[in-house]
Amino acid sequence: MNETADMRTYVTGIGLLAPNGLGLERYWEATLEGRTGIDTLSRFDVSRYPVRLAGEIDGFDAAEHLPSRLLPQTDVSTRYALVAADWALADAKIDQDAYTDYEMGVVTSNASGGFEFTHREFDKLWTKGPETVSVYESFAWFYAVNTGQISIRHKLRGPSSALVAEQAGGLDAIGHARRTIKRGTPMVVTGGVDSALDPWGWVSQISSGRLSTATDPHRAYLPFDTHARGYVPGEGGAMLVLEAAHAARARTAPRIHGEIAGYATTFDPPAGSTRPPGLRRAAELALADAGVRPADVDVVFADACGVPELDRAEAQAISAVFGERGVPVTAPKALTGRLYSGGGPVDVATALLSIRDGVIPPTGGTTEVPEDYGIDLVRAVPRSGPVSTALVLARGRWGFNAAVVVRAVPEETA
Amino acid sequence: MSKMTIDDLRRILISCAGESEGDRLSGDILDEEFELLGYDSLALMETVAAVGSEFGVRIEDEQIADLRTPRDVLDLVNDAIAQPN
Numbered sequence: 001m002n003e004t005a006d007m008r009t010y011v012t013g014i015g016l017l018a019p020n021g022l023g024l025e026r027y028w029e030a031t032l033e034g035r036t037g038i039d040t041l042s043r044f045d046v047s048r049y050p051v052r053l054a055g056e057i058d059g060f061d062a063a064e065h066l067p068s069r070l071l072p073q074t075d076v077s078t079r080y081a082l083v084a085a086d087w088a089l090a091d092a093k094i095d096q097d098a099y100t101d102y103e104m105g106v107v108t109s110n111a112s113g114g115f116e117f118t119h120r121e122f123d124k125l126w127t128k129g130p131e132t133v134s135v136y137e138s139f140a141w142f143y144a145v146n147t148g149q150i151s152i153r154h155k156l157r158g159p160s161s162a163l164v165a166e167q168a169g170g171l172d173a174i175g176h177a178r179r180t181i182k183r184g185t186p187m188v189v190t191g192g193v194d195s196a197l198d199p200w201g202w203v204s205q206i207s208s209g210r211l212s213t214a215t216d217p218h219r220a221y222l223p224f225d226t227h228a229r230g231y232v233p234g235e236g237g238a239m240l241v242l243e244a245a246h247a248a249r250a251r252t253a254p255r256i257h258g259e260i261a262g263y264a265t266t267f268d269p270p271a272g273s274t275r276p277p278g279l280r281r282a283a284e285l286a287l288a289d290a291g292v293r294p295a296d297v298d299v300v301f302a303d304a305c306g307v308p309e310l311d312r313a314e315a316q317a318i319s320a321v322f323g324e325r326g327v328p329v330t331a332p333k334a335l336t337g338r339l340y341s342g343g344g345p346v347d348v349a350t351a352l353l354s355i356r357d358g359v360i361p362p363t364g365g366t367t368e369v370p371e372d373y374g375i376d377l378v379r380a381v382p383r384s385g386p387v388s389t390a391l392v393l394a395r396g397r398w399g400f401n402a403a404v405v406v407r408a409v410p411e412e413t414a
Numbered sequence: 415m416s417k418m419t420i421d422d423l424r425r426i427l428i429s430c431a432g433e434s435e436g437d438r439l440s441g442d443i444l445d446e447e448f449e450l451l452g453y454d455s456l457a458l459m460e461t462v463a464a465v466g467s468e469f470g471v472r473i474e475d476e477q478i479a480d481l482r483t484p485r486d487v488l489d490l491v492n493d494a495i496a497q498p499n
Contacts, residue, residue, distance in 0.1 A: 067426070068433040069431060069433065071432050072431055072432050073431075073456075131466070132467065136460065138456075323479065
């Protein structure tokens with residue numbers, strides 16, 4: 001590889017599973033039409049739990065998508081990750097001889113591990129004894145399992161890793177995949193997927209104190225609204241195929257969805273510190289990394305936690321960077337729930353679709369934004385207009401912040 | 415306790431580790447190596463644990479490394495059934 005090689009990072013494949021749509025186009029259609037994936041959790045009886053709503057994926061039959069050998073050894077989250085990776089690779093149409101196995105890596109993020117699988121095995125441990133616990137528990141629970149399973153399934157043996165940073169982790173994975181490409185690996189599968197909707201996963205999520213206890217699916221998760229009262233958790237996520245621009249060009253990649261143009265990550269100061277939270281710095285550093293001025297940004301995909309003080313802090317960070325109402329802000333995740341490590345990658349995929357179709361999707365059911373938030377939140381209906389640069393923000397509980405800049409790649413320069 | 419048959423093993427393998435690709439489990443597999451059938455050491459550990467609890471025999475982890483074919487498993491299990499302790 002010579003020094004003049006074009007080392008920009010292109011997105012050439014997307015695979016996505018969200019509560020309001022299985023597959024990228026179905027999700028996009030639901031997102032533009034404002035169809036929510038939030039409903040009463042159906043995995044078990046939640047009638048006596050303080051939180052009852054979730055963004056649950058319906059109609060997914062793993063056996064339709066994956067070989068039988070993989071089913072006994074995978075948690076539902078890993079099945080989603082494997083299928084998302086399959087779809088992303090199919091979208092990218094990578095020929096078998098385009099790359100050697102060591103030229104292809106995997107970088108994924110996961111926030112909660114294989115909760116449902118582990119719940120089942122722990123139940124066997126307590127009720128039937130240790131000899132009945134599946135040997136596959138040894139890795140099925142593990143944050144790195146999705147990277148491992150995707151690597152094994154598609155023989156991607158290049159530099160690979162797994163990142164854990166709660167909801168910020170998915171953007172960190174994309175940022176690290178881009179770094180991996182800049183270090184010389186031409187193709188990396190990256191993204192994040194989570195699911196923890198079994199009773200144990202559910203109470204673990206409730207314990208954060210940030211979940212909405214509302215029971216109306218359309219009013220439960222209202223980021224930036226005066227009636228915001230927490231978030232609804234969801235399951236799913238997205239995988240992307242990233243390629244070095246020179247490599248995508250060399251193999252005549254059929255579709256360039258866009259460029260991962262910038263990335264930054266920061267950590268919040270400790271509680272009680274007088275220093276501000278790190279989100280603003282992450283946004284500014286990502287823009288600087290991309291060589292983009294705030295005025296060049298057409299839309300911000302917000303972290304949109306739905307917890308009033310966190311919404312306020314994010315609104316302040318956004319106005320500090322862009323000026324009051326200086327940029328359209330949106331949070332389509334209001335229709336899926338927060339997907340943890342899946343949230344950032346789904347937002348990046350959504351930003352790429354915004355660029356493709358020239359439309360910014362709205363923020364679920366949010367209607368009234370406090371005046372003093374100072375943000376121009378896209379509400380109720382999609383907003384049409386050219387989009388060429390988007391900033392995606394994510395915050396993870398315990399202080400993680402990440403930002404990614406996504407940019408259009410005009411056809412003639414691809 | 416009745417003897418374990420190749421069909422028992424086939425059934426337990428599938429329930430513990432899934433079906434092998436390309437229907438390799440059907441037909442005469444007694445002397446086929448597990449590895450060629452598409453089952454790795456973990457698949458075998460999982461299967462042997464279930465075999466052990468269903469047929470009431472204890473198979474130590476160290477013995478699993480020597481089990482290369484379905485015949486090895488049947489011999490080990492059926493010998494143990496024939497001579498309790």
